[in-house]
Amino acid sequence: EVQLVESGGGLVQPGGSLRLSCTASGLTVSSNHMNWVRQAPGRGLEWVSVLQSDTYTYYADSVKGRFVISRDNSKNTLYLQMNSLRVEDTAVYYCARVAVHSSGWIPNDYWGQGTLVIVSS
Amino acid sequence: DIQMTQSPSTLSASVGDRVTITCRASQSISSWLAWYQQKPGKAPKLLISKASSLESGVPSRLSGSESGTEFTLTISSLQPDDFATYYCQQYSLYPWTFGQGTKVEIK
Numbered sequence: 001e002v003q004l005v006e007s008g009g010g011l012v013q014p015g016g017s018l019r020l021s022c023t024a025s026g027l028t029v030s031s032n033h034m035n036w037v038r039q040a041p042g043r044g045l046e047w048v049s050v051l052q053s054d055t056y057t058y059y060a061d062s063v064k065g066r067f068v069i070s071r072d073n074s075k076n077t078l079y080l081q082m083n084s085l086r087v088e089d090t091a092v093y094y095c096a097r098v099a100v101h102s103s104g105w106i107p108n109d110y111w112g113q114g115t116l117v118i119v120s121s
Numbered sequence: 122d123i124q125m126t127q128s129p130s131t132l133s134a135s136v137g138d139r140v141t142i143t144c145r146a147s148q149s150i151s152s153w154l155a156w157y158q159q160k161p162g163k164a165p166k167l168l169i170s171k172a173s174s175l176e177s178g179v180p181s182r183l184s185g186s187e188s189g190t191e192f193t194l195t196i197s198s199l200q201p202d203d204f205a206t207y208y209c210q211q212y213s214l215y216p217w218t219f220g221q222g223t224k225v226e227i228k
Contacts, residue, residue, distance in 0.1 A: 045208050047217040058215040107155050107212045111164035
């Protein structure tokens with residue numbers, strides 16, 4: 001059974017930093033494309049970043065230059081390092097797997113439960 | 122960036138109704154369109170990928186279709202478990218983008 005468990009959320013002041021973790025079981029993070037999606041309170045879903053199995057990364061414009069996605073293969077864990085945090089980064093952050101098949105990609109077939117980040121003074 | 126325009130934002134319907142949610146892409150995304158269902162306090166659930174491919178375990182009363190850059194999610198006969206918020210997402214080109222969401226409410 002696949003499980004993704006996020007951790008690391010919490011309350012942080014504007015300008016501060018936080019590192020989110022997404023620990024996987026039942027799948028190998030390094031063999032999959034993995035992404036982060038966030039949802040501000042009462043709002044819709046916003047795609048944040050992807051780390052492909054070939055180590056290619058991409059970021060939403062809203063976080064480019066401030067967030068860094070990475071993984072630790074030995075820990076089977078995906079990370080999101082968030083720097084220079086802003087009030088508008090307040091959201092539940094989800095990690096999710098992108099399945100890659102010869103017939104095409106299947107986005108976000110497995111999700112974690114999410115971790116809440118609150119940026120406030 | 123590709124914009125996804127989803128409508129309506131809210132839909133009031135009764136059990137047994139046929140409902141349709143539409144998503145329009147600002148440019149061609151081929152068939153790289155997914156639909157998700159989200160219930161309060163829960164992570165989204167993937168329903169459909171590649172515009173019309175139903176995920177395993179998803180009821181057959183849900184279906185997806187496409188016509189050019191317009192995509193449709195149809196629920197043929199609304200059931201109590203279907204009252205939720207639905208999102209479309211394009212995954213043709215980074216940055217991937219979501220529609221604004223459609224909340225399906227009980228009439």
